[in-house]
């Protein structure tokens with residue numbers, strides 16, 4: 001499938017440490033995207049991130065059905081976004097991260 005124009009874009013993939021999500025993560029990484037996989041299974045997150053071994057991949061253990069877990073992966077996704085070209089048009093902005101603030 002043609003997937004173009006994704007270089008340095010950010011993708012957050014829930015249930016992304018195995019199965020369909022992991023396949024999508026690998027494909028997006030091939031296209032140069034920054035990928036954040038979120039999965040309830042922390043061991044599988046570690047395994048997948050270790051196998052792929054890409055600087056463009058962040059893995060987070062979180063249960064996406066729990067609102068209180070959302071800040072974990074939103075913070076990781078924010079880091080990926082800040083490292084991407086999508087953030088390059090923003091200067092001097094301040095974003096909340098993990099209860100604190102960072103620029």
Ligand SMILES: NC(=O)c1ccc[n+]([C@@H]2O[C@H](COP(=O)([O-])OP(=O)(O)OC[C@H]3O[C@@H](n4cnc5c(N)ncnc54)[C@H](O)[C@@H]3O)[C@@H](O)[C@H]2O)c1
Nearest residue numbers: 014015016017018019020021038039040041062063064065
């Ligand atoms: N595999 C298929 O052919 C197929 C076809 C149609 C639909 N689906 C559906 O697509 C989805 C994914 O299928 P799959 O084969 O990749 O499944 P999978 O079990 O291989 O992967 C699902 C991943 O989601 C994670 N996960 C489950 N609950 C979670 C939660 N609350 N928070 C975060 N992560 C969570 C699991 O730990 C696992 O890593 C399923 O809902 C499945 O029913 C699959």
